[in-house]
Amino acid sequence: xxxxxxxxxxxxxxxxxxxxxxxxxxxxxxxxxxxxxxxxxxxxxxxxxxxxxxxxxxxxxxxxxxxxxxxxxxxxxxxxxxxxxxxxxxxxxxxxxxxxxxxxxxxx
Amino acid sequence: xxxxxxxxxxxxxxxxxxxxxxxxxxxxxxxxxxxxxxxxxxxxxxxxxxxxxxxxxxxxxxxxxxxxxxxxxxxxxxxxxxxxxxxxxxxxxxxxxxxxxxxxxxxxxxxxxxxx
Numbered sequence: 001x002x003x004x005x006x007x008x009x010x011x012x013x014x015x016x017x018x019x020x021x022x023x024x025x026x027x028x029x030x031x032x033x034x035x036x037x038x039x040x041x042x043x044x045x046x047x048x049x050x051x052x053x054x055x056x057x058x059x060x061x062x063x064x065x066x067x068x069x070x071x072x073x074x075x076x077x078x079x080x081x082x083x084x085x086x087x088x089x090x091x092x093x094x095x096x097x098x099x100x101x102x103x104x105x106x107x108x
Numbered sequence: 109x110x111x112x113x114x115x116x117x118x119x120x121x122x123x124x125x126x127x128x129x130x131x132x133x134x135x136x137x138x139x140x141x142x143x144x145x146x147x148x149x150x151x152x153x154x155x156x157x158x159x160x161x162x163x164x165x166x167x168x169x170x171x172x173x174x175x176x177x178x179x180x181x182x183x184x185x186x187x188x189x190x191x192x193x194x195x196x197x198x199x200x201x202x203x204x205x206x207x208x209x210x211x212x213x214x215x216x217x218x219x220x221x222x223x224x
Contacts, residue, residue: 035210037153044203044214045153056212088153092209096169099153 002027002091004100012108019076021103023089028069033093036065036074039102040085048087049074081107110134110213112204117218120194124222128189130204130215138162138182141208144189146200147217154200157189160208172198194222 003026013019023034032052037045047056049065052072062077076083084107089100116128130142144156157178158167166178175194180187187204199222205211 033209037211044216045211046214047210047212050210056210090153090210095167097155097209099155101152 001096002029002094002098004089004091004098006087006089006100006103008103009101010104010106012106013079014108015079015081017079019074019079019083019105021074021087021105023067023072023074023100025070025072025091027094029072029091029093031093032068033091034065034067034072035090035092036063037088037090037099038083038085039088045088076105079105110206112206112213112215114202114204114215114218117202117220119221119223121224122195122222124194125190125192126194126220128191128202128204128218128220130187132185132187132204132206135206137185140206142180142187143205143207143211144178144187145203145205145211145214146198146220147203148197148200151200156202158208159187191220194220196222198222 005024007022034052036049039045053065064075066073086102086104088102111133113131138161141160143158146156159178175192177190201217201219203217204215206213
């Protein structure tokens with residue numbers, strides 16, 4: 001199975017700053033079948049990005065995804081207070097569709 | 109409005125069984141694959157099982173194969189997860205999620221605790 005490793009485990013930033021989150025795959029993810037989810041405490045995950053770089057419906061344009069092959073990045077251009085959460089990547093290239101362990105974005 | 113509402117979670121002893129249900133509304137249910145994804149306390153997300161809209165294809169994670177069974181009733185807009193021979197490591201919040209690849213809608217989750 002494809003193992004996804006996210007880094008850093010925790011990222012401490014202030015509102016207004018830029019956040020860069022990494023997701024590395026143990027094997028190449030074909031067709032950029034890589035998604036990003038946001039999850040706040042006590043809530044279900046929310047789809048942010050699919051196809052590595054396409055924003056899901058209703059997602060603000062401060063969220064952007066990039067990358068290909070084995071290295072993918074989620075960037076939040078200017079952090080808003082509501083952006084502090086856990087972010088997880090998921091590959092849907094090959095079954096089982098695995099998730100990364102998550103990056104916690106916390107307020108500095 | 110798309111809604112997914114899970115039910116059926118609870119406390120069960122190791123070796124016991126539970127049946128989770130997910131009631132869907134707001135979309136053409138039979139057109140979508142449905143999934144169960146779980147999250148153990150303090151851990152990341154783990155895909156558990158998927159079923160295509162026509163019920164033609166079913167998939168399971170190795171960790172649950174042979175113990176869990178997914179089913180759906182397109183007439184009732186529901187998807188179920190029968191969980192047998194439960195283990196402590198099955199303790200998690202179980203989410204129902206729509207979509208065969210990415211999951212664009214999720215339920216609020218139902219907690220399953222396996223403990224003696």
